[in-house]
Amino acid sequence: MPENNMVIKAIEAFIFEILMTTSSNSYKEFFPYPTSRKGQSEMMLAIENAVRTGVNICAEAPNGFGKTCVTLSSVLPWVKENNGKILYCARTHRQLDRVIEELVEISKRQNVSGVSFRGRRHMCLNPFVLENSDFVAPISEVCGQLKATGRCSYYEKLKKAGEPEDLIEEVPKKVLTAPEIVEFATSKSMCPYEMAKRLAKVVDVVALSYLYVFDPWILEVFIPDLGTPLSKIVLVQDEAHNVPATALDSASDSLTIRTTRQATREASSGPFKDGTSYEFSRSLTMKLQEISSDLKDNDEKVVNPQDIVDMAIRSASLDSGERVLRHMQEHGAKIKRGLLKAGKFPRSAIHRVAEFLLNWIRCADKHDYTFIISSTTSRAGTKSISLNLVALDPTSVTSPVLSRIHNSVAISGTISPIDAYSEMLGFDSESVKATFQSPFAVANRLGLVIGGLDTSFQNRNGNTFARMVDHCLAVVNATPGNTGIFTSSYSIGRSLVDAGFEKRLKRELFIELPGMKGTDNDKMIEKFKSKGEKGGAVLLGVQGGRNSEGGDFPGSTMDSVVVVGVPYARPTPSMEALIAYYDIAFNQKGRDYAYVLPAMTRAIQAAGRPVRRLDDKGVIVMLDQRFASSYLLRFIPSWLREVLQVIPDNPSDLAHQVESFFMT
Numbered sequence: 001m002p003e004n005n006m007v008i009k010a011i012e013a014f015i016f017e018i019l020m021t022t023s024s025n026s027y028k029e030f031f032p033y034p035t036s037r038k039g040q041s042e043m044m045l046a047i048e049n050a051v052r053t054g055v056n057i058c059a060e061a062p063n064g065f066g067k068t069c070v071t072l073s074s075v076l077p078w079v080k081e082n083n084g085k086i087l088y089c090a091r092t093h094r095q096l097d098r099v100i101e102e103l104v105e106i107s108k109r110q111n112v113s114g115v116s117f118r119g120r121r122h123m124c125l126n127p128f129v130l131e132n133s134d135f136v137a138p139i140s141e142v143c144g145q146l147k148a149t150g151r152c153s154y155y156e157k158l159k160k161a162g163e164p165e166d167l168i169e170e171v172p173k174k175v176l177t178a179p180e181i182v183e184f185a186t187s188k189s190m191c192p193y194e195m196a197k198r199l200a201k202v203v204d205v206v207a208l209s210y211l212y213v214f215d216p217w218i219l220e221v222f223i224p225d226l227g228t229p230l231s232k233i234v235l236v237q238d239e240a241h242n243v244p245a246t247a248l249d250s251a252s253d254s255l256t257i258r259t260t261r262q263a264t265r266e267a268s269s270g271p272f273k274d275g276t277s278y279e280f281s282r283s284l285t286m287k288l289q290e291i292s293s294d295l296k297d298n299d300e301k302v303v304n305p306q307d308i309v310d311m312a313i314r315s316a317s318l319d320s321g322e323r324v325l326r327h328m329q330e331h332g333a334k335i336k337r338g339l340l341k342a343g344k345f346p347r348s349a350i351h352r353v354a355e356f357l358l359n360w361i362r363c364a365d366k367h368d369y370t371f372i373i374s375s376t377t378s379r380a381g382t383k384s385i386s387l388n389l390v391a392l393d394p395t396s397v398t399s400p401v402l403s404r405i406h407n408s409v410a411i412s413g414t415i416s417p418i419d420a421y422s423e424m425l426g427f428d429s430e431s432v433k434a435t436f437q438s439p440f441a442v443a444n445r446l447g448l449v450i451g452g453l454d455t456s457f458q459n460r461n462g463n464t465f466a467r468m469v470d471h472c473l474a475v476v477n478a479t480p481g482n483t484g485i486f487t488s489s490y491s492i493g494r495s496l497v498d499a500g501f502e503k504r505l506k507r508e509l510f511i512e513l514p515g516m517k518g519t520d521n522d523k524m525i526e527k528f529k530s531k532g533e534k535g536g537a538v539l540l541g542v543q544g545g546r547n548s549e550g551g552d553f554p555g556s557t558m559d560s561v562v563v564v565g566v567p568y569a570r571p572t573p574s575m576e577a578l579i580a581y582y583d584i585a586f587n588q589k590g591r592d593y594a595y596v597l598p599a600m601t602r603a604i605q606a607a608g609r610p611v612r613r614l615d616d617k618g619v620i621v622m623l624d625q626r627f628a629s630s631y632l633l634r635f636i637p638s639w640l641r642e643v644l645q646v647i648p649d650n651p652s653d654l655a656h657q658v659e660s661f662f663m664t
């Protein structure tokens with residue numbers, strides 16, 4: 001139980017506080033604000049204790065708690081004393097910038113330094129690379145080839161910039177965001193990405209995306225290159241509820257039929273003509289079409305990995321799959337070298353097919369992978385077939401990193417049940433798990449579950465949608481500022497509009513569309529937020545989308561939120577494989593961990609949007625009675641559970657409750 005854990009941790013923290021009186025540094029010397037909020041000191045003690053004793057800690061605290069500053073302040077004392085380094089990983093650019101903003105505050109009290117990274121796409125200056133890279137020729141690979149052959153002038157210039165210790169004296173500040181590094185490096189015609197890497201060697205905090213941290217490259221190249229021993233690295237995992245899915249993504253891979261066709265064309269004529277590559281790629285394309293012919297739109301099935309390669313080999317009258325793929329790998333590498341030498345972009349579909357299939361076969365006997373062929377149809381109606389290597393075990397990605405570093409601090413506002421996440425992060429049984437109190441006054445939140453309304457698939461009909469629209473309108477009309485409505489899928493959002501929501505709405509409606517460009521979404525959100533003080537507007541988005549997960553809506557930019565339905569994933573063969581794997585790996589908790597937990601995390605993320613600051617007043621309406629079931633309540637964190645009440649399926653009652661809340 002998190003509460004029991006909290007008591008134990010509080011006692012440990014108390015003992016530790018006594019011990020700390022003899023210690024040279026403590027979080028108190030690093031925390032940059034005059035006073036700490038409710039729960040912050042407890043969290044800092046618990047984290048500092050865990051770091052000093054080298055155990056992993058999984059900490060839950062609500063949004064707006066100040067987790068970033070609290071975490072930095074409590075890890076930095078050990079890092080400074082031991083000449084260590086914090087790798088602070090987060091998901092969005094905004095979260096990474098936030099790390100640097102808090103570090104700037106700490107730097108007013110203590111001599112601390114840090115940099116944030118973005119991907120090469122945002123930090124590379126080389127137009128040749130930026131304009132040409134794609135999935136077949138990723139930017140990292142091309143950058144590596146250019147650097148190795150001395151063909152990137154930005155890198156060559158940086159090499160002459162001296163040692164990292166000299167470089168940090170040259171840059172304008174010792175705490176720098178990625179955009180600030182880009183600005184400075186651009187003014188010197190040096191590579192910003194490589195400059196950030198150099199600075200990372202001599203700073204205390206390196207903020208970077210999860211994608212790097214759980215890429216095998218981080219252990220092989222990035223961390224050794226930092227010059228800090230692994231035993232002196234503390235890994236902070238911010239918004240750690242995202243880590244299991246990110247880890248699985250990073251160990252998974254896909255090959256589309258488009259690439260196998262490209263490989264066939266590449267090998268068919270011209271300077272790269274190659275009979276073996278041509279026969280195999282052509283045969284593979286035909287086999288993929290044949291095998292997927294019984295799949296419906298957006299459908300998938302499990303396949304035998306070795307059979308796919310063997311069938312293509314037999315049909316092309318070739319001998320060994322391994323030999324053919326090795327030949328294609330070598331031929332593809334030759335093509336890439338030739339292109340680069342000729343000043344062209346080093347891209348080879350033959351190479352990509354070979355690399356994917358060699359890995360596909362390498363994983364064939366591993367029980368923590370499943371092998372899928374899928375058929376998807378885009379909104380434009382284009383059908384795509386792909387082979388998907390689907391990883392099933394997030395701990396196989398996280399554990400190699402965790403077992404070699406000093407310790408890890410995982411923090412999140414949505415990490416209930418905390419034991420489940422701790423296991424999926426790869427933390428061992430010794431790790432500390434602690435939940436910290438919300439600094440928000442309970443009176444600032446109204447949480448309502450609509451009883452008697454079930455939006456699950458079998459209950460969806462005209463009448464259910466009409467009731468859902470009535471409830472959404474009741475909330476919107478009783479809310480002084482903006483309302484966010486986050487549905488369990490885009491199609492539910494469309495159905496609400498079809499059921500008359502937009503027609504009956506008297507406020508402006510902003511709709512998040514699937515596949516919307518980031519810049520278009522940003523513009524829309526800016527406009528939506530501006531309506532908060534001008535009579536209010538409505539944002540109709542999706543749970544698990546960029547606005548319900550990463551959006552920050554303080555004050556009247558979102559006063560109320562309606563969470564419509566539980567966003568369970570489709571029961572696909574990959575999901576079934578994940579549930580079966582988790583049943584074995586996590587003591588028969590496959591359905592809980594693989595299916596229910598991700599859905600509830602998405603719902604709770606959406607629910608947390610209106611309460612971002614200490615003084616925010618927010619209404620959270622969970623529009624589905626299943627949220628109040630004892631089964632799902634286990635997945636709701638205490639900051640929400642403590643205010644949730646079930647009300648009858650009556651829109652007038654709902655409107656009255658919301659109105660009264662905002663009037664007090």
Ligand code: SF4
Pocket residue numbers: 120123124125126129142143144146147152153154155191192193194
């Ligand atoms: S060294 Fe820097 S500028 Fe050159 S290709 Fe790589 S990331 Fe781009």
